Amino acid sequence: MKKMWKNVLGIALVAAIGAGAAVGTSAYLMNKYQTVYSASGSANTFNQPIRLAGYNTVAAENTDFTMAAESTVHGVVHIKATTNAKQYADDQSQYVDPFEYFFGFGGRGGFQRPQPQPRVGAGSGVIISTDGYIITNNHVIDGADELEVTLNDNRKFAAKLIGTDPATDIALLKIDAKNLPTIPFGDSEKLKVGEWVLAVGNPFNLTSTVTAGIVSAKGRGISMGGGDKSKIESFIQTDAAVNPGNSGGALVNTKGELVGINTAIYSETGNFAGYSFAVPISIAGKVANDLKQYGAVQRAVLGVQIMSVGDIADMLGYPNLPSAQKEEMSALKSKIKVSEGACVVDFPDRSTAKTAGIEKGDVIVAVNGVKVKSANALQEQISKYRPGDKVQVTVDRNGSTKTFNVELRNAEGSTSIVKGAADSADVLGAAFSALTNEQKRNFGVSYGVEVTGLLNGKLKEAGIRKGFIIMVVNDQKISTPEQIEKIVDKILKGKPDDRYAADDRYIVVKGFYPNGRTKVYAIDLGE
16 A cells, blocks of 8 residues: 555656646646656656646547447448359369370279369458449459459449559459448548557458557558569558458548558468558559549659668668679768658659759658658658649758659650550450560560459450460550550450451450460450
8 A cells, every 4th residue: 555655646746746847738848857756756867858748638548439430330341252263274284184195085983183163262342432432452352253242231242343453452343332331531641650540341251340459650661562663562550450351441540531441461370460551541542543533543653763761771781782782872871961761862764853853862851741751651642643743842962951843754754644444344354464574584485465364254255264375466466455455445446457357346366374275265345
């Protein structure tokens, strides 16, 4: 009892000192450094200003999450993604029954070829419009043949894929429904570290699960893309429990506003180990709007190659860093006078940033007045805009602050809208990707396009499977997805290739599977 009263008196003493210094205020920071006593009565000999906790703040244990949970749980859906067996049946194409091979008849004793089974994955999604648009993660639906959405009231709908953006791991779906509950967009940029958030989703197929945590960090990069520089990573890091099945679900604030799309966890076991990551709605919302409006993401480019200020210092500590690169990093470091920001290390061709006056060694510290602390944060800011938008870029140059007006461009260096091939995509029901240099080397080819995903459409009807490498369409060599889309769009619009009859709605697709098996498909684009 005496010890307890001693502790109480110690706390009262601290409060009394503060009350005498600032009566009637909720928080006060003293300019004069003083010796402060802890609750146990021991002296703190470090020079620290006296800080008083805000009396008007709400204690964590008194925070009410019920309103946010009740208002958002109906806006989160369960997504079942099914990949049919024939999508990967080619994996079994090299299987040979030895009896059939040598003797021309089936094996003895009921020897049978194993039959591949459909693959089923699950995740979450967020309803963002009353007429059925749903945002989720690209990795939840990637490669699926069938998508089924289950609402919180157990209604089920077949979903249509509107578009995907692997760079941000965002996808947009649509179901045929009306008057659906939605989660309104919040402002992810106003989130503060330490602020309470809720993760709403369907982990382990446990529907309508809500967990709580705080924002642990912002602008976090986790190298989720495996070194892919096209990936945009500026995550909201939280300690709200997120597990497999939560992907694509909602991260909401205590007002019930959508501030992020839960995407990844940090774990060595595959299950929650303390930290989870969400794509800020400032990025995800813009991507979803682009996919709905244009069929493709309108990605703005500032025209700079960047590194976080801290990463430059880290690189100089690498023991095996080539001398030329070490000299370059040392020269950049000598120009840096700030501890945070994105340092410009080089420029690509046709850089508008360079044209505007930004120089190598400048540290970008703000975009349109919003502070930039790292390369990831700069990516986040630029990703909010579209080609043609003008932004004010603030840099620190050798300790002096300068501001430049920069017109953003697209990856091709223009400000024109990049249109998605909505017509051809709907008809073909497929997603394509140009072959990487590594794939070209492995396959021994110099061009080609991979079928990376299939839904219901003409390619699937013709028997084409995921992984097929398209080399030629209508006698034209194919190097990019856009070439396929242009050929198909021309035919669909009644302007077929001159080498084919005007009423001919066929395309002839030639290519091969990764196992070396070549195939030719004649695909009827008509009804």
